[in-house]
Amino acid sequence: xxxxxxxxxxxxxxVAGILLxxxxxxxxxxxESSVFEANRRAGVQQQISAIALKxxxxxxxxxxxxxxxxxxxxxxxxxxxxxxxxxxxxxxxxLLDTALALALEPxxxxxxxxxxxxxxxxxxxxDEQAKLMLTVLELNQKRIAVFNQWDAALGKSLAALASAxxxxxxxxxxxxxxxDGALNAVQAGGWRFFATGETDQKGKLVGKAGVSSxxxxxxxxxxxxKRLQDAIDALSPLVGQVVALTDxxxxxDLLKNKxxxxxxxxxANAVAELLSSAVAVxxxxxxxxxxxxxxxxxxxxxxxxxxxxxxxxxxxxxSAFSFFGIARPMTRLNGAMNKMAEGHLDVVIPGANRxxxxxxxxxxxxxxxxNAEQKARDEAEAKVRQDxxxxxxxxxxxxxxxxxxxxxxGEIVETVSSASTELExxxxxxxxxxxxxxxxxxxxxxxxxxxxxxxxxxxxxTEEMSSSVNEISRQVQDSARMASEAVDQAxxxxxxxxxxxxxxxxxxxxxELINTIAGQTNLLALNATIEAARAGEAGxxxxxxxxxxxxxxxxxAKATGEIGLQISGIQSATQESVNAIxxxxxxxxxxxxxxxxxxxxxxxxxAATQEISRNVQQAAQGTxxxxxxxxxxxxxxxxxxxASSQVLSAAQSLSVESNRLKVEVGKFLNSxxxx
Numbered sequence: 286x287x288x289x290x291x292x293x294x295x296x297x298x299x300v301a302g303i304l305l306x307x308x309x310x311x312x313x314x315x316x317e318s319s320v321f322e323a324n325r326r327a328g329v330q331q332q333i334s335a336i337a338l339k340x341x342x343x344x345x346x347x348x349x350x351x352x353x354x355x356x357x358x359x360x361x362x363x364x365x366x367x368x369x370x371x372x373x374x375x376x377x378x379x380l381l382d383t384a385l386a387l388a389l390e391p392x393x394x395x396x397x398x399x400x401x402x403x404x405x406x407x408x409x410x411x412d413e414q415a416k417l418m419l420t421v422l423e424l425n426q427k428r429i430a431v432f433n434q435w436d437a438a439l440g441k442s443l444a445a446l447a448s449a450x451x452x453x454x455x456x457x458x459x460x461x462x463x464x465d466g467a468l469n470a471v472q473a474g475g476w477r478f479f480a481t482g483e484t485d486q487k488g489k490l491v492g493k494a495g496v497s498s499x500x501x502x503x504x505x506x507x508x509x510x511k512r513l514q515d516a517i518d519a520l521s522p523l524v525g526q527v528v529a530l531t532d533x534x535x536x537x538d539l540l541k542n543k544x545x546x547x548x549x550x551x552x553a554n555a556v557a558e559l560l561s562s563a564v565a566v567x568x569x570x571x572x573x574x575x576x577x578x579x580x581x582x583x584x585x586x587x588x589x590x591x592x593x594x595x596x597x598x599x600x601x602x603x604s605a606f607s608f609f610g611i612a613r614p615m616t617r618l619n620g621a622m623n624k625m626a627e628g629h630l631d632v633v634i635p636g637a638n639r640x641x642x643x644x645x646x647x648x649x650x651x652x653x654x655x656n657a658e659q660k661a662r663d664e665a666e667a668k669v670r671q672d673x674x675x676x677x678x679x680x681x682x683x684x685x686x687x688x689x690x691x692x693x694x695g696e697i698v699e700t701v702s703s704a705s706t707e708l709e710x711x712x713x714x715x716x717x718x719x720x721x722x723x724x725x726x727x728x729x730x731x732x733x734x735x736x737x738x739x740x741x742x743x744x745x746x747t748e749e750m751s752s753s754v755n756e757i758s759r760q761v762q763d764s765a766r767m768a769s770e771a772v773d774q775a776x777x778x779x780x781x782x783x784x785x786x787x788x789x790x791x792x793x794x795x796x797e798l799i800n801t802i803a804g805q806t807n808l809l810a811l812n813a814t815i816e817a818a819r820a821g822e823a824g825x826x827x828x829x830x831x832x833x834x835x836x837x838x839x840x841x842a843k844a845t846g847e848i849g850l851q852i853s854g855i856q857s858a859t860q861e862s863v864n865a866i867x868x869x870x871x872x873x874x875x876x877x878x879x880x881x882x883x884x885x886x887x888x889x890x891x892a893a894t895q896e897i898s899r900n901v902q903q904a905a906q907g908t909x910x911x912x913x914x915x916x917x918x919x920x921x922x923x924x925x926x927x928a929s930s931q932v933l934s935a936a937q938s939l940s941v942e943s944n945r946l947k948v949e950v951g952k953f954l955n956s957x958x959x960x
Contacts, residue, residue, distance in 0.1 A: 302599055309592040316585030327574035329387050334567035336384045340400070341560040343377035348553055351411045354418050355545065363422065367415050374408055384563075390570065396563045403556045410548040417541040424534040428527060432472060435523045439465055442516035449510035457513075460504035464520070467497035468527060475531045478538070490535075494528040614643045618650065625654055 350370035357363045381401045388394045439461065446457055470493040478490075498521065505517045617635045624632040634651045638644065 302596060302603075305592050305596045305599070309589055309596075312585060312588045312592065316581055319581045324574070324578060326389060327571045327578070329389060330567045330570040330574065333384050333387055333393065334564050334571065336380045336387075337560050337563040337567060340377050340380045340384070341557065341564075343373045343380065344404070344553065344556055344560065346373035347377070347407070347411065351414060351545075351549060354411075354415045355541070357418060357422070360419060360422055363415055363418055367412075370408075370411055370415075374404070377404060390566070393563065393566055393570075396559055396566065400556055400559045400563065403552050403559065407549055407552040407556065410544050410552065414541050414544050414549065417537050417544070420537045421534055421541065424530050424537065428472070428475070428530045428534065431523055431526045431530060432468075435465075435468060435520065435527070438516065438519045438523065442513065442520060445510065445513040445516045446508075449508075449513050451507075451509055451513075453507050457504045457507050460500045460507070461517075464497040464500035464504070464524075467493045467500065468524060471497070471527055471531060475534065478535060490531055491528065494524055497524050611643070614639070618643070618647060622650060625650075625657065 347370050350366045350373060353369070354363050354366035357366060378401075381397055381404070384397045385394060385401070388397060442461055443458065446454055446461070451457065471490050474490045474493065501517055501521050501524065505514060505521075508514045508517060614635070621632050621634050632654070634647050634654065639647065
């Protein structure tokens with residue numbers, strides 16, 4: 286049957302294993318593809334979540350920028366806030382575009398689309414707020430300018446009132462103060478509105494402005510001087526300007542607050558909620574993807590376990606079949622073949638009745654066994670005949686070989702015997718020569734050793750001399766260097782003393798100036814005393830002061846005189862020091878030149894000494910080398926003597942052995958011929 290064949294059985298098992306392996310690979314590939322896709326989607330959702338969080342952070346940055354604009358007090362702060370807002374807005378726009386491109390679900394796309402739309406609306410409202418804030422700041426600057434004009438005009442009015450000399454001056458002044466106080470209340474009310482947002486401040490401001498106008502009108506009616514009337518007339522229009530500007534500022538600020546309350550803040554809250562929803566949706570998708578991956582991995586593991594168990598069972602069956610159906614019969618066949626190889630051709634071949642490949646092999650081995658038996662019988666008979674012929678041929682060859690060997694070896698033995706005798710005589714001569722060479726080498730080595738010792742002593746002395754010269758040279762160089770430094774220091778000291786002399790001269794000039802000032806002060810004090818005497822009782826105090834100043838001037842003159850004397854002494858001592866230092870400097874320079882000359886001579890002596898030392902060192906090295914060579918010669922002579930003794934002994938032994946070889950060759954040839 287076809288299924289009885291081992292190859293067919295193994296083929297079926299292999300095909301089944303391949304199919305199972307293919308199924309396992311396909312399951313693994315499909316699972317990995319699904320897991321990869323799920324992980325990719327999870328990664329995208331995680332990226333979208335991170336983008337949403339960053340967009341939320343940028344939204345907070347935009348809100349902070351808008352808050353900074355609303356609280357700004359200068360146009361520069363507003364411009365900075367608008368710049369920060371644009372940066373955050375551009376960054377968020379890029380993030381939202383990236384999120385829209387990455388979004389996989391329609392819900393996410395819709396969320397980010399709404400976020401982008403509301404963010405754009407928020408940007409429009411923020412820009413309007415910034416423009417209104419600039420308007421408010423500009424109007425406030427105008428209000429401040431008008432108030433400054435009011436203060437200037439009020440000052441002119443009060444000045445005109447003071448110069449007019451009106452009988453109702455106090456009443457007009459009080460009315461002007463009331464008008465100023467009411468207008469200041471208008472200014473304070475405006476700032477309070479900006480700080481608190483109280484809407485009732487607008488009515489209060491109008492009332493205060495009316496009070497200011499009424500006070501100005503009353504003051505104008507009471508004024509009789511034309512200049513005062515004109516000054517009051519200049520104040521009246523300023524009240525109207527303040528009221529108008531304050532109304533505009535309040536309206537702009539109310540509109541700004543309305544935009545913030547009704548547009549930007551609700552929009553920002555809506556965007557924050559949408560971003561939170563986007564983060565929640567993305568995180569939910571990530572969780573679902575992770576769950577999906579876990580389920581797919583679990584199912585894939587179960588399928589792979591099934592395939593693996595099937596493959597393991599198939600491998601166990603294949604192993605059992607291979608052991609019991611193939612390995613054991615093959616082992617028995619191998620045992621039978623080993624016995625056949627050992628020469629036991631009567632062995633029984635197992636498995637010859639099987640219908641598979643092993644049975645075919647057993648039948649083939651049985652045929653081989655029968656053929657081997659027949660061949661062994663034929664070879665045994667042929668070998669007997671061949672051995673007889675070879676025996677006859679070997680005897681003839683042995684006789685011929687013995688004759689040839691006797692002819693060749695006999696001549697060689699005679700030659701060796703003669704050569705050994707001559708070698709023995711030469712060895713005796715060589716031994717005598719080696720002994721004489723060794724004696725001469727010993728004498729020469731002793732002389733060379735003594736010469737080497739003497740040269741080494743000279744070299745050591747030369748080295749010490751060279752070191753001494755070098756030390757002297759170094760000391761002389763140090764002396765020259767120190768002399769040079771002393772010259773430099775003397776020059777420096779000379780310069781310093783010269784500067785001291787100049788400073789003393791300048792101090793003398795200053796002392797002269799102080800002395801002159803003291804003289805002039807003394808004259809002024811004298812004049813002051815005279816004037817005080819003329820003033821009588823009223824000038825007594827001034828006379829006392831003038832007397833004190835005069836006394837101080839006299840003391841100053843005395844002190845400057847003493848300082849002048851001291852300065853003169855310093856100048857003369859300084860000049861003497863300068864002259865002495867110059868002489869010292871000249872002496873040190875000559876000493877430096879002498880040291881330099883000595884240093885040059887010592888350096889030349891050192892160079893000559895070093896040359897002598899170098900030559901002596903070379904001579905010492907030469908004697909050491911000669912001594913070493915003589916030692917080598919002595920050692921070589923000794924080795925030659927030993928070698929000649931060994932050659933002599935070997936020659937004597939060779940002579941004895943050559944004689945013995947003659948005897949043994951004769952015995953060998955006799956045995957060969959007898960065989």
